[in-house]
Amino acid sequence: MGVVIGIDVGGSTTKIVGFLGERNESEKKLIEPLFVRATDPITSIYGAFGKFTEVNNLELSDIDKIMITGVGSSFVSKPIYSLPCEVTPEFKCIGLGGLYLSQLDDAIIASLGTGTALVHAIRGKEPVYLGGTGVGGGTLMGLSKKLLGMDDIKHVQEVASSGDLNKIDLKIKDITQKDIVPGFSDRMTASNFGNISDLASKNDIALGIINMVFETIGMVSIFAARNHSIKDIVLTGNLTSVNQASEIFNTLNNMFGVNFIIPKYSQFGTVIGAALSADV
Numbered sequence: 001m002g003v004v005i006g007i008d009v010g011g012s013t014t015k016i017v018g019f020l021g022e023r024n025e026s027e028k029k030l031i032e033p034l035f036v037r038a039t040d041p042i043t044s045i046y047g048a049f050g051k052f053t054e055v056n057n058l059e060l061s062d063i064d065k066i067m068i069t070g071v072g073s074s075f076v077s078k079p080i081y082s083l084p085c086e087v088t089p090e091f092k093c094i095g096l097g098g099l100y101l102s103q104l105d106d107a108i109i110a111s112l113g114t115g116t117a118l119v120h121a122i123r124g125k126e127p128v129y130l131g132g133t134g135v136g137g138g139t140l141m142g143l144s145k146k147l148l149g150m151d152d153i154k155h156v157q158e159v160a161s162s163g164d165l166n167k168i169d170l171k172i173k174d175i176t177q178k179d180i181v182p183g184f185s186d187r188m189t190a191s192n193f194g195n196i197s198d199l200a201s202k203n204d205i206a207l208g209i210i211n212m213v214f215e216t217i218g219m220v221s222i223f224a225a226r227n228h229s230i231k232d233i234v235l236t237g238n239l240t241s242v243n244q245a246s247e248i249f250n251t252l253n254n255m256f257g258v259n260f261i262i263p264k265y266s267q268f269g270t271v272i273g274a275a276l277s278a279d280v
Contacts, residue, residue: 006275009072014044015271033268042073069274095127097273098234101263107232112239114138161208170194214248236269
């Protein structure tokens with residue numbers, strides 16, 4: 001059958017995807033990705049593999065190869081069910097997956113996980129790791145737990161949906177009458193949490209945390225894009241599923257003339273890149 005499977009072993013979840021078809025990327029058929037949660041990497045890997053093959057009616061004989069990436073990939077020391085396995089670098093996977101999902105030939109790929117990694121990817125070339133920031137999903141959840149007493153991202157999003165940033169952030173309009181970016185001074189942040197009110201509610205604080213995390217990631221990504229004379233920035237990783245992501249990044253698009261893209265299957269960018277790396 002010729003299926004190549006990619007597995008991304010993260011800190012709390014393992015993602016898995018498959019491709020069926022020829023070596024040519026355009027002729028490959030994507031087998032819809034899924035993820036599982038487990039307490040340890042090995043349990044997670046075998047759980048994801050078993051669920052994936054069952055859901056997609058795959059036999060071991062259908063699978064040509066397994067490509068593994070992520071922080072937990074080092075725990076894989078032998079073949080999975082005697083199938084050929086290969087560990088592939090995570091930053092390479094981020095780049096390949098981002099280009100595949102966006103259908104771009106040249107872009108900055110930002111992987112929004114526990115922290116944030118930035119990769120410059122050009123089709124046909126080895127992706128280059130640019131660095132990143134420790135601000136990411138771990139920051140969002142850590143601050144939410146400490147400031148809000150909440151550790152479920154879905155609940156944080158829900159609470160933030162009715163938050164008011166005017167009670168949290170200091171805006172450009174609060175400190176100057178000059179319109180630095182025409183039409184946006186009322187929305188541009190001068191200081192995250194720099195204007196927090198005694199009357200700020202849990203909802204306001206939740207939105208402030210989410211906004212601070214995304215604005216930080218956004219600006220670091222913009223600096224990287226400008227350094228490479230690129231406007232396209234592809235966002236991947238679990239954090240892209242947060243409800244407020246689209247609005248915040250669209251605002252940054254308009255302010256700074258860039259093109260943040262959150263593609264379909266953005267959460268699975270790295271694992272898709274892992275499967276694709278079998279042919280690179």
